[in-house]
Amino acid sequence: MKYDLGDLNAFVAVARSRGFRDAARASGASASGLSEAVRRLEAQMGVRLLNRTTRSVVPTEAGERLLARLAPALGEVEAALDVVNGFRDKPMGTLRLNVPVTAARLVLPRIVPEFLAAYPDIRLEVIAEDSFVDVLAAGCDAGIRYDERLEQDMIAVPIGPRVQRFAAVASPAYLAGRGRPEHPRDLLDHACLRGRFSSGSMPDWEFSRDGELVRVDPPAQLIVQSGGAMDLALDAALAGCGILYLFEDWLRPHLDTGALEPVLEPWWDSFPGPFLYYPGRRLVPAPLRAFVDFVRAGSPQRG
Known part of the structure; x- marks a missing residue:
């Protein structure tokens, strides 16, 4: 049985976006056109692919399995057709x-x-x-x-950059009030500002010096989701709330101005x-x- 490529693309767009309006905005098609394409595909296959409510559109089990196989296949089709791009200037x-x-x-x-x-x-x-x-x-x-x-x-x-480092930093005011850690384990007695991944894991802070690797799980005064919310932790560090552990490049502008000071710099761990x-x-x-x-x-x- 032959299926319309446009209908298949419509299903993938809606399943990924979890909604007809979002899929329409992403694909440039109309929401009604996408809806009709999905209905046509479901009728042809004889199985429901999407569960629709007034608030959400979620793939059924059959829809999830189709999406998992179909999305890469359509990507291959798009890449194959894209070969003609090589003949453009x-x-x-x-x-x-x-x-x-x-x-x-x-x-x-x-x-x-x-x-x-x-x-x-x-x-x-x-x-x-x-x-x-x-x-x-x-x-x-x-x-x-x-x-x-x-x-x-x-x-x-x-x-x-081919080499990066995680850096521990704090504001001059925080260090003046709480003291400066001399060893990574001293962080256990400090207020720390930490990130947690969306999976729920909160990785230890790693430090190394002269072949010694130390992992610590310091107490968190503030926990934010790793990624975009790290700016909140950075603002808290600038305000003197605690010690922050983050990419050195992210912190470098504030280190250069002195708004933040290095903590345990000889222990900063580098990685590819x-x-x-x-x-x-x-x-x-x-x-x-x-x-x-x-x-x-x-x-x-x-x-």
Whole structure:
């Protein structure tokens, strides 16, 4: 039995967006047209794919299974059709990236303006979230993650700084009132400002010096969701509420002005920088190929 490609795309758009209006805004189609396409597909298949209420649209079990298989397949079709992009003077189309908030804040600002200027016909969409996702199932072409979170069948391209550090900092007022820790375990007696992942985990703070690795689970005066809400923790640190542990690059402007001071700096732990990654078993869409080449050719100051 043959199915209309437009109906299949409509289902994927609605299932991902969890609503007809949001899907319409994302796809440029009308909500009524998407609704009719999904109804037509359900009638042809003889099974309900979406549960609809006045407040939400959620895939049924059959819909979830179809989405899991269909989204990557449609991505392959789109990539195959995109081959003709190679015959244009400049690639065009949409490039979707899934990145952690830190990459959106610390890595992409050094790359995106130049890339968009070089490729004005490419539309870049960036989804910033700290949970690990299947980029294809999420409708993205590529992602940015760190080495320990990369899957083996992915192609990984270095992007951004190749060495980064986590830094512990506090305001001069806090340190004047509470004293300065001399060893990571001293943090157990301090007010700390911590981040928690959306999964619920709150990672220990890691420090290393002369081959000694120390992990501490300090008491939290403030807990925020890792990612975008870390700005609240940063504001609290600037206001003297406690000690913050975050990417050094994120904190650097405040360290340079003296608004924050290093804490336990000889113990700051370094780690390899992030990677741009994408599946190696599919055709590479022209916008992604252009971005990969742009990153690989990046100047030292961009990395």
